[in-house]
Amino acid sequence: MPEMLLRARGVYVRFGGLVAVDRVDLEVRAGELVGVIGPNGAGKTTFFHTLSGVLAPTAGQLIVGGEDLTGHAAHEFANHGVARTFQTPRVFRDMSAEDNVRFGLEFAGRRRKHARDAFDNPAAILDLLGLGDVAAIPAGGLTPAKQRLLEIGMALGARPRVLLLDEVAAGLTHAEVDATAQLIRRVRDEAGLAVIWIEHAVRVLMNYVERVAVLHQGAKIADGDPRKVARDPAVVEAYLGEEGGGERKAA
């Protein structure tokens, strides 16, 4: 079995009286592409914040590459190989696209190599993303769609072992979503990463991932093969039903 790269055990987050994430377990191995779906307010992004160290869980445990990082700062997660994107692109606006990618390479990615050296310089990463021609442009001047791609590039610069993608397909056209998904699979295959991909739009994800976990009201209600999960009554009830049967039929 491939190496266990990230393990969340009983992750629990409470904001005052609100339980945002309710004892979620998730294990991800090298080479896996796992989707996380759930209706709005299901706790997906909060859960991601805990996986990347941005937010310390109220209770539970986070083990990265065999090391317990619970309660550690976000930079330690990054240095142990967890890289993420943000839902709303948070590129360094005044820096060139190339420098945005270089940033990760200079810090989290400094002492690590990608499984293959394909992405070891900013130019290679930008080319992979189709951003080669805007390398010198300040990131703030790129279109929102390109900023989303650049977010992925920044994360790849950190030479991750686990890549966390937070709604990278939101607001993209159908063709762009397709291209992004192909790209993610390619990156996963070439660099041997584990990828966890959150998406609000179910259909997008179901088509591309090999495993999907469903969050509902903070708790994980299903985890497994997308086709099986899509037929799970609890999932249909919680999410697909609410989102409309049209999507379900189409999937």
Place this chain on the structure above:
Amino acid sequence: MTANLRYTITAVLAAGVALAFMPWLLSDFLLSLALSCLMYVALASSWSMFSGATNYLSLATSAFFGIGAYVTAWGLETLPYALAVPLGGVIAGAFAALVGAAVLHLRGAYFAVLTFGLGELVRHSITYFEKTYARTVGRVLSDPPEAVTVYLTVLLITVATVATCAAVRASRFGLALAGVGADEERAQTLGVNTRRVKIAGFALSAFFAGALGAAMAVRWTYIEPMSVFNPFIGFQTVLIAMIGGAQTLLGPVVSAVVFSLFSELLRLQFPYAYLMLLGLLLIVLVLYLPGGIGSLFRGRWARA
């Protein structure tokens, strides 16, 4: 070291060597004017090194400057001047690291107000300490070094400050500081230990302000908390740096020279005109050119 950085540092050193001849060329009045320019060049540059890059607006410059000055005031009887100056820097830097560890999680207005309060706290603490234990507020420096020595010392600190700024900007450390300024949390998720970087940047910036305070202290023959912890020194530093462009290397330098000259020349005849001018310029710039005048020249010399 990149070619660009080597070029910049060579230029800074060359300017330093040229300026080292000034004591023998200028009158006493002009030399004191030059000293004042150098002091603000160093203060504005060291302030920009941290606050310009990180967007943490620090008003603690007067505190660091005053601490340095007091190291000289208390130490000059037993220590040589050449030792008091770096010691002033080290103590100010250590103080900044200590305080930074406690307050650098605050941002924006909270951080600014807190750093301002810091200066007041140190000033009043020293006043209290002197009243209680030394039974006198203020000290007379009996044997101050000569004006030429002071000038050359301040020049050395200024050259070191500007060269350090250039080196920091070209380094990983500088990139980390810029990342903190652009989006601190994002920088952290890309592997930057933001807490350590901020503390180190704050302390390094304080080191230069402290050394400068220690070097300049001997110009006041009578040192008291009111004069060396003067909040105006801190305010003027911030204004100069922001007007010049705190994210550029040369902006604060040029701006410091221009405003020090203005300040000295106008202060005698029209004491209020200078402050009004400074205030007006700041308002206009914040409204129309938030990056300061230096930001106009970005990509050319400003990004050395």
